[in-house]
């Protein structure tokens with residue numbers, strides 16, 4: 063793989079950008095080595111500044127379910143741009159995107175659009191606290207909800223469930239309002255609610271976690287959390303920023319028929335532009351300003367370019383057979399990759415739901431963060447570089463999902479599988 067231009071840009075980037083990047087995972091620390099610089103993308107492929115063409119399974123970390131530069135999205139954004147990039151007063155497209163979200167995501171009656179997943183989870187938590195008049199929230203180990211203070215928290219040492227900050231700059235007092243518990247552990251959830259239930263505003267979780275690799279909920283787990291929160295008058299927040307329009311069109315809540323009180327969205331609903339959203343029942347959402355007293359605002363929220371990209375993305379995705387086509391591609395690819403790993407004698411544990419998938423370099427089973435972090439990350443890194451050399455770009459970390467798009471067709475799958483065969487053999 064040629065990399066002279068990427069290497070020289072990387073040096074320049076490090077002079078003026080922190081660590082050369084604007085979001086840490088892009089620095090490839092999870093696999094060692096330096097990132098390439100993207101020049102352009104079309105369909106399933108991204109071309110770097112050195113002219114290497116790569117089949118992309120990162121897809122901007124999930125949003126690009128139609129692939130890069132889909133003509134319908136590009137055209138919608140271009141048309142919107144020509145009419146003005148932002149107004150700060152209501153536009154019709156905001157209604158149309160909100161209508162689609164309300165129609166597709168079963169538990170949402172009303173929605174508020176924001177600019178990122180982080181902003182949406184922050185706002186949903188404020189709403190849950192304001193609505194319940196309680197301070198504590200429960201976060202699950204290994205779930206990621208963006209970089210807001212109260213969510214950069216891990217379990218404290220020993221038996222305490224009181225959160226401690228995972229980042230300097232997060233006040234310990236604030237982190238102590240976040241309790242943590244392991245994913246898929248119902249006993250831990252029951253114990254936590256017995257001890258603190260009356261003060262818990264909400265549980266926030268990725269119903270299908272995709273930020274520790276992809277981990278699936280055990281049978282009945284999500285419903286049990288639904289029941290537990292209802293018993294204690296706490297809210298259940300599903301962070302479907304990744305799983306929304308990926309696990310199923312209507313997200314994990316549609317797939318498992320478990321309805322949260324609040325849902326957080328992002329990624330796919332922005333079609334590659336900056337968007338987030340949170341929504342729920344009218345009763346809860348009407349506590350947000352200007353109807354209710356819980357404050358949340360945004361200069362660029364509901365931005366015309368972002369809403370145009372989001373609507374165009376959902377339009378294409380809702381055409382008959384389109385979403386299921388991406389699911390089929392994901393399933394086929396997973397099955398064939400698994401067969402290649404077995405042939406090569408490389409132990410892997412694969413997970414998949416809808417268009418999210420993951421291959422852990424681990425025997426499995428993987429049900430929680432502590433299981434996931436037992437994976438052989440060195441081996442993953444070697445596989446990652448082996449694939450990149452052969453023209454396939456996987457996530458630069460074991461603890462990420464692989465994403466497919468409507469543009470991943472038979473030729474991309476074939477090329478991916480022949481690269482994988484060689485990369486497994488080289489392990």
Ligand SMILES: *Cc1c(COP(=O)(O)O)cnc(C)c1O
Nearest residue numbers: 178179180206207208301303304
């Ligand atoms: C990506 C992600 C976020 C954060 O969204 P940003 O737009 O990066 O702020 C939050 N929750 C989940 C589940 C995500 O995957």
